[in-house]
Amino acid sequence: MKVLNKKNIFTLIIIIAIYALVQLLLTTGTISSFYEITIATICINIILAVSLNLVTGFTGQFSLGHAGFMSIGAYAGALINMSMKSTSGFLAGILIGAIAAAIIGVLIGIPTLRLKGDYLAIATLGMAEIIRVVFLNMEITNGAAGLNGIPRFTNWTWLYLFTALTIVLINNFVRSSQGRACISIREDEIAAESMGINTTKYKVMAFAIGAAFAGVAGALYSSYFYFINPTMFGFQKSIDILVIVVFGGLGSITGSVIAAVLLAVITTMLQSFSSLRMIIYALLLVIIMLFRPQGLLGTKEVTDLFKFRRNEKVE
Amino acid sequence: MSLLTVEKLTKSFGGLTAVSNANMHIDKGELVGLIGPNGAGKTTFFNLLTGVYEPTSGSIKLDIDGEQTEIAGFKPNNVTKVGLARTFQNIRLFKDLSVLDNIRIAMHQNIDYRLPSALFRSNKYYEEEERLRKEAEELLDIFDLSHKKDEMAKNLPYGEQRHLEIVRAMATKPVLLLLDEPAAGMNPNETVHLTKTIAKIRDEFDLTVLLIEHDMSLVMKICERVYVLDYGTMIASGKPEEIKNNKRVIEAYLGEDV
Numbered sequence: 244m245k246v247l248n249k250k251n252i253f254t255l256i257i258i259i260a261i262y263a264l265v266q267l268l269l270t271t272g273t274i275s276s277f278y279e280i281t282i283a284t285i286c287i288n289i290i291l292a293v294s295l296n297l298v299t300g301f302t303g304q305f306s307l308g309h310a311g312f313m314s315i316g317a318y319a320g321a322l323i324n325m326s327m328k329s330t331s332g333f334l335a336g337i338l339i340g341a342i343a344a345a346i347i348g349v350l351i352g353i354p355t356l357r358l359k360g361d362y363l364a365i366a367t368l369g370m371a372e373i374i375r376v377v378f379l380n381m382e383i384t385n386g387a388a389g390l391n392g393i394p395r396f397t398n399w400t401w402l403y404l405f406t407a408l409t410i411v412l413i414n415n416f417v418r419s420s421q422g423r424a425c426i427s428i429r430e431d432e433i434a435a436e437s438m439g440i441n442t443t444k445y446k447v448m449a450f451a452i453g454a455a456f457a458g459v460a461g462a463l464y465s466s467y468f469y470f471i472n473p474t475m476f477g478f479q480k481s482i483d484i485l486v487i488v489v490f491g492g493l494g495s496i497t498g499s500v501i502a503a504v505l506l507a508v509i510t511t512m513l514q515s516f517s518s519l520r521m522i523i524y525a526l527l528l529v530i531i532m533l534f535r536p537q538g539l540l541g542t543k544e545v546t547d548l549f550k551f552r553r554n555e556k557v558e
Numbered sequence: 559m560s561l562l563t564v565e566k567l568t569k570s571f572g573g574l575t576a577v578s579n580a581n582m583h584i585d586k587g588e589l590v591g592l593i594g595p596n597g598a599g600k601t602t603f604f605n606l607l608t609g610v611y612e613p614t615s616g617s618i619k620l621d622i623d624g625e626q627t628e629i630a631g632f633k634p635n636n637v638t639k640v641g642l643a644r645t646f647q648n649i650r651l652f653k654d655l656s657v658l659d660n661i662r663i664a665m666h667q668n669i670d671y672r673l674p675s676a677l678f679r680s681n682k683y684y685e686e687e688e689r690l691r692k693e694a695e696e697l698l699d700i701f702d703l704s705h706k707k708d709e710m711a712k713n714l715p716y717g718e719q720r721h722l723e724i725v726r727a728m729a730t731k732p733v734l735l736l737l738d739e740p741a742a743g744m745n746p747n748e749t750v751h752l753t754k755t756i757a758k759i760r761d762e763f764d765l766t767v768l769l770i771e772h773d774m775s776l777v778m779k780i781c782e783r784v785y786v787l788d789y790g791t792m793i794a795s796g797k798p799e800e801i802k803n804n805k806r807v808i809e810a811y812l813g814e815d816v
Contacts, residue, residue: 245684412677419676419683420662420669420690427663430652437608437646439638439667439730448673542654 258407262400269399278511279399283467285507286402287460290409292487292499294456299485300493300542301417302449303429304356305364309484311371312457313464314476315347316340318384320462321393321471333396333466337405340462341455347374348454352447371481379473389472390465397467405463409456414496416452425449429494490531492538497545502538560621561586561766562607562734567616567630569599569606576602578790579616584734586621589760589767591781591798593774595810599790600770601647604738606630608644609637620734639667643732645723647739647770653712657703657722660711661694664729694729700762701725701755717748724755728763735759737769741776749773753780778802786810 265282268274274282295309320336327335355366378384385391416422424445427435436442465471491502509527513520531539564582568575577599584590594600605611607618609632618630622640629637652660669690671682698704703722706714714722720740727735740756741749753776759765771777777784778798786794786801788810794801801807 245681246679251679415677415679420666420671420687421673421676423659423663424666426655426659427652430655431650433610433634434646434650434652435663436634437610437638437644438664438726439635440663441633441635 254411258411262403262407265399265403281507281511282399283397283402285504286406287464287467288484288487288503288507289406289500290456290460290463291484292491292503293409293413293496294453294460295484296488296491296493296496296499297413297417297425297456298449298453299488300495300499301422301429302425302446304446304450305360306367306450306453307364307478307481307485308351308367308369308371308374309453309457310476310478310480311367311374312344312348312454313461313480314374314378314471314473315344315454316458316461317465317471317476318378318390318461319343319458321390321465322383324394324396324462324466325390325392328394330396333394333401336466337459337462341458344458344461345451345455348451349447352450353443356443356446356450368478368481371476372478375473375476378476384473387472387474389470389475391470393465393469393471395466395469397463402463402467405459409459410496410500413452413456417496421445421448426494486528489538490528492540492542494542495538495540495544498538498540498543501540501545559586560584561588562621562768563617563619563626564607565617565619567603567606567618568614569602569611570614576790577606577787580787580790580792582785582792582795584766584768586766587760587764589756589780589782590769591777591784592768592770592787593772593777593784593801594787598787598810600787601738602790603787604644604736604770607637607736608642609634638730638732641731641733642736643727643730643734644736645720645727645738645740647742649719649723651711651719651723651726654710656708657698657711657714658691658694658707660722660726661697661729662690664726665690665694667730697725697729700758701728717744717751720744720748720752721755724759728759728765732765734766734768737767737771739770739772741771741773749776752776756780 269279291309291313295306298304298306319340323336323339324332351370355363355370358366379387417426424440427438427440428442428445432442487502487506488499490506491498509524513523516523560583562584564580567577567580569577580603592600592603602611606613613630616630617628619626620629620640629640652663669686671680671686675683695704695707698707701721703718703725711719711722724737724740741752744752756767757780760767781798783795784798784801785792786807793806793810794804
């Protein structure tokens with residue numbers, strides 16, 4: 244098994260170490276239940292941001308419809324979970340939520356991904372609104388009142404597991420030949436085409452993978468917060484996710500992770516300033532974007548910094 | 559044996575006929591030049607061959623394993639798949655990616671693992687990625703670019719960027735290489751180097767080459783046959799010496815006698 248190389252084992256150890264550390268802090272009560280919600284938000288935002296980064300940062304397709312895919316996962320997960328109140332029902336909800344979001348992603352992607360830049364953004368925005376309005380008017384989703392009393396199965400362990408899985412799988416994807424094909428579309432679509440890359444196929448592929456993980460995030464969300472309604476998944480939510488991605492750096496997975504953590508921490512810390520909260524938050528974003536328009540990490544990863552150092556030592 | 563046969567190829571943009579009834583045939587192993595004054599339709603002709611534009615009428619036949627296959631109207635990625643690779647007049651490298659990645663992207667159609675292998679890193683993924691890296695490095699080695707493999711494409715000097723574009727086209731394993739003004743903007747030294755590279759491609763890779771060029775010395779030196787395009791029509795074809803003395807060609811370039 245070539246998967247068991249030094250680098251991967253090292254990554255696995257880090258993943259387990261982070262889990263153990265937070266789990267320890269939770270059991271000893273160092274992290275209160277108030278901050279537990281922050282941790283859940285961070286995990287869900289990481290899944291959303293990393294998956295949107297695949298579409299917008301790596302493939303270069305500006306999408307404003309990520310909340311739409313999240314809502315598909317949230318509703319699918321919630322409905323299945325409410326009829327099957329068990330862990331297997333919870334997991335089935337996540338799986339079906341992801342698959343449903345991916346299928347809708349393909350259906351939306353094929354017509355809209357012909358568009359570029361601003362036009363694509365507007366089209367995806369419109370599609371997300373359509374999804375929201377559909378949920379608003381369906382009987383099974385209970386319209387504007389939303390779904391209530393969704394059993395809670397999401398806990399730190401599941402959140403962490405799916406967050407880690409998202410990061411690992413999307414990282415694997417962008418470092419594969421298929422992922423490089425997606426990146427080449429961002430760099431120069433005409434050149435990519437003339438290098439034999441079926442640009443439509445890879446754009447739709449990235450879009451579908453991104454949608455699937457947004458669906459996972461949605462299902463986790465609905466099962467953690469007991470309650471969902473269509474207004475939660477509006478335009479504002481898509482923008483929130485986009486802010487994390489741009490803030491962390493378009494094309495940087497670790498950037499998205501760091502940005503999701505930082506923004507959640509800032510929001511939590513600002514909670515005591517209630518009235519000034521949004522102003523300070525917005526101001527911080529403006530200041531950071533002024534000084535680092537490429538985002539915190541640009542297209543680099545945190546691991547690149549270590550690589551750079553190692554190369555220096557050799558020389 | 560004819561590798562590429564173009565018959566009565568026409569492309570109109572509204573009222574303007576950019577290429578009209580153009581014929582061309584290229585035999586296997588030939589090095590053919592396509593020249594013509596500015597705006598004659600050379601790049602349009604290239605774009606028709608490579609699927610960027612769909613022809614208004616006419617046919618483009620490529621010999622694929624002994625079978626004449628119509629490729630007019632193919633999408634660019636499928637044209638590349640059947641063995642036509644091109645470079646661009648204004649360099650279109652993947653600027654923010656490394657030299658190695660530029661090559662690996664061009665090799666994408668040769669990989670032999672699918673999405674699940676990529677996501678879950680199967681043994682096949684590791685084997686294929688290693689093969690890909692090795693092949694890419696070998697190719698860069700042949701063209702003296704291997705010492706720059708980790709450098710970003712945009713940081714290469716101009717001549718090397720043009721060079722890399724040719725190598726990238728080679729990485730798709732073409733049977734026919736189309737070069738759109740490879741010497742544009744090069745200094746005389748770089749042009750000499752380019753001439754050597756093109757000769758190397760021909761001899762070592764047994765490739766057929768079609769190039770558009772403005773640099774007449776380059777065309778006359780290396781091309782075995784030359785086609786001349788003017789106002790969208792082929793006005794002459796033949797050996798470089800014949801073309802040099804052709805009355806219509808001189809007229810096209812220098813204008814008619816008053």
